[in-house]
Amino acid sequence: MTMIQNSKKMQGVPEPTLRRMPCYLAFAEGLLRKGQQFVSSTQIANYMNIDPTQVTKDLSYTSIVGKTRVGYEVKAIVDVLSDFLGFSVMDSAFLVGAGSLGSALLHDNGLTHFGLNIVAAFDISPITIGRKINDIEVFHIDQFRDLAQELSVVMGIITVPAENAQTVADLMVAWGIKAIWNFTPARIKVPEDIIVQNTSLYSNLAIIFNKLHTEKN
Numbered sequence: 001m002t003m004i005q006n007s008k009k010m011q012g013v014p015e016p017t018l019r020r021m022p023c024y025l026a027f028a029e030g031l032l033r034k035g036q037q038f039v040s041s042t043q044i045a046n047y048m049n050i051d052p053t054q055v056t057k058d059l060s061y062t063s064i065v066g067k068t069r070v071g072y073e074v075k076a077i078v079d080v081l082s083d084f085l086g087f088s089v090m091d092s093a094f095l096v097g098a099g100s101l102g103s104a105l106l107h108d109n110g111l112t113h114f115g116l117n118i119v120a121a122f123d124i125s126p127i128t129i130g131r132k133i134n135d136i137e138v139f140h141i142d143q144f145r146d147l148a149q150e151l152s153v154v155m156g157i158i159t160v161p162a163e164n165a166q167t168v169a170d171l172m173v174a175w176g177i178k179a180i181w182n183f184t185p186a187r188i189k190v191p192e193d194i195i196v197q198n199t200s201l202y203s204n205l206a207i208i209f210n211k212l213h214t215e216k217n
């Protein structure tokens with residue numbers, strides 16, 4: 001199942017539920033490693049610090065069914081959630097901007113665990129072009145077009161300076177990328193059928209600072 005087919009399966013699932021699901025998965029993977037066969041919604045809820053009814057509701061969007069008194073089969077949570085979230089199939093991505101953040105993402109082997117394979121990176125800096133970062137080659141951005149046609153790549157990751165984000169997004173759309181993971185603070189404009197996810201560590205930091213400073217007062 002491709003990322004696009006998978007996103008259709010997940011249609012109608014509230015975003016907070018989708019955000020919790022990878023945590024359920026990680027928790028179940030941990031239990032599986034310890035040899036635990038069943039887990040109750042209460043146990044999951046305690047780990048997540050939420051209400052057990054929320055866990056039941058979240059898992060009801062999937063085909064996972066709990067058994068009276070024993071709870072959910074841990075292996076089923078791992079298998080079904082990995083598949084549901086699209087982590088069990090590999091989608092390919094290009095990364096543009098192999099600088100500080102881009103390199104860190106290229107080094108993150110965890111992405112493959114979650115079904116994302118970065119097959120090539122692009123940059124404009126002569127220092128970076130031609131290098132391999134964690135075995136992923138960095139090409140000049142001008143080679144994007146040819147490689148996009150050659151490799152079936154569905155996702156583009158943008159880690160360039162904010163002022164260049166739109167140019168890179170336009171290039172991605174022009175050469176068939178279906179989803180963009182935008183790490184820049186710029187808000188890019190793309191056609192409606194292109195999926196865009198903006199991610200910022202700094203937004204989370206702002207929340208932490210806000211809570212820290214509020215508690216102080």
Ligand SMILES: NC(=O)c1ccc[n+]([C@@H]2O[C@H](COP(=O)([O-])OP(=O)(O)OC[C@H]3O[C@@H](n4cnc5c(N)ncnc54)[C@H](O)[C@@H]3O)[C@@H](O)[C@H]2O)c1
Binds near residue numbers: 122
């Ligand atoms: N989302 C987050 O949490 C987060 C965290 C850190 C940085 N950022 C953002 O990520 C972006 C990159 O940050 P960084 O610290 O890695 O910067 P950096 O300067 O280390 O890297 C940027 C790279 O992009 C390349 N580049 C510039 N224009 C390009 C273009 N048109 N095509 C291809 N490559 C191009 C540069 O040569 C450089 O290698 C910035 O927009 C920054 O604000 C976001």
